[in-house]
Amino acid sequence: QSVLTQPPSASGTPGQRVTISCSGSSSNIGSNTVNWYQQLPGTAPKLLIYRNNQRPSGVPDRFSGSKSGTSASLAISGLQSEDEADYYCAAWDDSLNGWVFGGGTKLTVL
Amino acid sequence: QVQLVQSGAEVKKPGASVKVSCKASGYTFTSYDINWVRQATGQGLEWMGWMNPNSGNTGYAQKFQGRVTMTRNTSISTAYMELSSLRSEDTAVYYCARELRGYSSLKGYWYFDLWGRGTLVTVSS
Numbered sequence A: 001q002s003v004l005t006q007p008p009s010a011s012g013t014p015g016q017r018v019t020i021s022c023s024g025s026s027s028n029i030g031s032n033t034v035n036w037y038q039q040l041p042g043t044a045p046k047l048l049i050y051r052n053n054q055r056p057s058g059v060p061d062r063f064s065g066s067k068s069g070t071s072a073s074l075a076i077s078g079l080q081s082e083d084e085a086d087y088y089c090a091a092w093d094d095s096l097n098g099w100v101f102g103g104g105t106k107l108t109v110l
Numbered sequence B: 001q002v003q004l005v006q007s008g009a010e011v012k013k014p015g016a017s018v019k020v021s022c023k024a025s026g027y028t029f030t031s032y033d034i035n036w037v038r039q040a041t042g043q044g045l046e047w048m049g050w051m052n053p054n055s056g057n058t059g060y061a062q063k064f065q066g067r068v069t070m071t072r073n074t075s076i077s078t079a080y081m082e083l084s085s086l087r088s089e090d091t092a093v094y095y096c097a098r099e100l101r102g103y104s105s106l107k108g109y110w111y112f113d114l115w116g117r118g119t120l121v122t123v124s125s
Helices: none
Strands: A009-012 A018-023 A034-039 A046-049 A063-068 A071-076 A085-093 A098-101 A105-109 B003-006 B010-012 B018-025 B033-039 B046-051 B058-060 B068-073 B078-083 B092-104 B107-115 B119-123
Touching: A009 A018, A018 A085, A018 A105, A034 A063, A034 A071, A034 B107, A046 A063, A046 B107, A071 A085, A085 B107, A098 B033, A098 B046, B003 B092, B003 B107, B010 B018, B018 B033, B018 B092, B018 B119, B033 B068, B046 B068, B046 B078, B046 B092, B058 B068, B078 B092
Parallel strands: A009 A105, B010 B119
Antiparallel strands: A018 A071, A034 A046, A034 A085, A063 A071, A085 A098, A085 A105, B003 B018, B018 B078, B033 B046, B033 B092, B046 B058, B068 B078, B092 B107, B092 B119
């Protein structure tokens, strides 16, 4: 059971907009910033969003993040087939004194 | 280029120990913490702990306390993660990741900006 809660799956058709939620608590998302990682099949995770809504260089602006209270969301607009991957949210937890991850959301592009 | 290169796959028997290495290149090794994250087949990411390569200070997830040891050799810019008393449930891909830190409005933020490609550890009798 992951500390951060994500839906196990999400899907959309090319060009659509999809959102993935991440729910936490006051000790993690409520107190610290949220990061999102994309993991393409058979590869290592890659930083997608950091500090709630910041995109690293090279990440398309189709990807955006937001945070409100103890929840966060990742939005992907203009969905493309290459976006098919697993997406993980993560935050530092002040009570556990460590990083916590969501269980991951498998995004399928129909 | 900036990268983390991990050691190769390992096969261990239950009860044994495994030591995975993570060699940094393209940046100053001692300037950023290294974290270890593992992923069992078909499962999510699980954080194991962090190490400050400069001081050698470490912090481990409670689940792994007493079984994991993170060390480094600064002369070769390499971090190590050793896991002991292996059991079948430890079969997973182990990743090292560099942690970046920043500050905004007196509030810090942290994230993993660079990951190794992973090391598969298989525990089987």
